Amino acid sequence: MTKPAASSTKRSRLSFIIPLAGFLVLAGFATMALLATLRGDRDVSQLPSAMVGKPAPSIMLPAIMLPGLIDKGRRVSASDFAGRAFLVNVFASWCAPCRAEAPALALLSEDIPIFGIAYKDRPEDTRDFLTDYGNPFAAIGLDRDGNGGMKWGVYGVPETFLVDADGTILLRHAGPIDRRVLDEVLLPAIGRLP
């Protein structure tokens, strides 16, 4: 009992190393995720979107013609933009971050048409909102009950999608467009468009 065999020592070392290695691998993953979060590369509030890579939903919405006016005879949808790349911005007059991203949208509207979806909003309020914060949209659809937003997989406002000329969703950003998102995400993605 005081004379350990060579093979036994080797095995007991092995049975110690295997769990340790397993633990280190798990700890490594956790550390990487933590570091990415701290660096800002990974935002825990950004859920993966199932819509990226899929065709833009074709739901037709009542068009807001002039600010505050719906023409129920006319409807707008993503297919109105067929053949060119465009942004989709889901917004609402009652949403404070939507106000914050108004300047960014105004800037973007110089480069690319933006299809606005007024999510759960009253047309009167949408009009007041656009009067106060500017209208960067090439077309606006009224999504009174949020059903349109649901087709786009929206879970809060604002959300922004980039759709290419073939109608495929390339990118989705949930939350307001701030300087970092504009410079590091949206503008480069728009620049990469053919």
Add this chain to the structure above:
Amino acid sequence: MRGLSRILRSGLALALLALMAAPLPATAITPEEMLADPVLESRARALSKQLRCLVCQNQSIDDSDAELARDLRIEVRKHLATGAEDGEILAAIRDTYGDYVLLNPPVSPGTYILWGAPVVILLGGLAIVLAGRRRRDEDEVDAPEDEAGPTLPATPTGGGIDGRIALALASLVMASSLGLYLVLGRADLPSRPLADRGAEIAAASEQAQTVAQDRDAALTQARDQVSRTPEDVGAWLQLAMAAAGTDSATEIMALEQAEKLTGGEPAIRALRAEAMARAAEGQVTPPARALIAEILTASPTEPRALYLSGLAAYQDGDYAAAVRIWRRLETLSPPDAPWMKLLAENIADAARSGGVDPDSVAPVPPGPDAEAVADAADMTDDERAAMITGMVEGLATRLAEEPGDIEGWRRLIRAYQVLERPDDLQAALIGLSDAMPDDIDAQLSALEHMVVAQLEASFTTASKRLLERVEALDPERPEGLYIRGHFARQAGDTARARALWEQLYASLPDDAPIAPQLRRAIDGL
């Protein structure tokens, strides 16, 4: 004045308690969402429990009050109503929102590690145990007691038995932890009710701290709810309740919002008057008095306003008036109203202070709707909604007699917006336009709503009148040009519609985002 302070504190605390006793829903689902078919409804509930609320992320949509959760619950029911299978419904929602929306993640290349890890760990554990056992078998020749210890008999089979026991124990632990997970830890299980955790919380922290934390949490939650559903009167009232006693500014602001949304419901205005008094450490301040006077003019039997009015008289030293007003409230209240005992004490106190005999003071006879107000204490939401509707009808009738009351029209318009009654809203918008015929914005709002709600055909005379006013007031106003064009097109006068829209088009700046759409609309005429 010690009597006063006692009356004040106990009185207001009690009034607040009575308010807080209103029952809160145990689950997030509201009756109007439910399907009539109980079988479909139970399937809907089961599906809802498997879907994650993407706003709160750790609740199912069945548990969550978030608006998106509600939308998804309705979506599930819509699918069910079309006869879809459970799997199809989950697939459709997963298609839009991704795997993350499912509380039990599906097996896919992205989740192989997640699902495989327990199996790998189990097999790894087995391997280690087996390795240990084989080593024993090999080592036993040299050192049979190596692992088992010196006290165990070193028989040739001893190691094997130990290994089997260890193996059995290890598998048992793993199997039971798996079982425990399935029973307790699965992601789609409802969160444990707060009551279950009460003991743990109480043990972990001081009682007072818990209360403060609960209040803060309730306040935060109420704020969140309000920002999600700013049109919901109930949410604002919840916020007011949560803020009561700690943050009177928020409480008063929330009550103001609720008031606006209901078009000035007297019960809510009375709550605001009470909040104002509480913010002033119980003094019924002049602004609060003005508000109380307004409430009582409009609804002379509002119980809370009556109570406060009596309190104001008491604070002025007008004990006779205080007794009179409180006696009136006493007559109006049902005999089993929670405030009766306190009210009797207050009356006795005021009578003693003023040297009046309470029985000699005649209460003002109850008004015609005293019974209705007495019933208001235990109304359900539906009944309260019916009462609000009744008040709105009253306002509408009054405005029909006094059509020049611009503020009245505005209140009625807000009320109809909240109640979502487009036809009545249209009539009220026209009423406001007629009350202020020189205001082009009023005319335009009424016409815009007519277009939005597609009510052109029901209000042809009115629309004609409003369109004439718009044209006369500002013939070049862009919104006016668009609307006039729209009505011309509706009337079949394409040439006029084209002329108006062309005029609008010409007046637009070249880069106006709306220009191409207007062009298409003109071309489509």
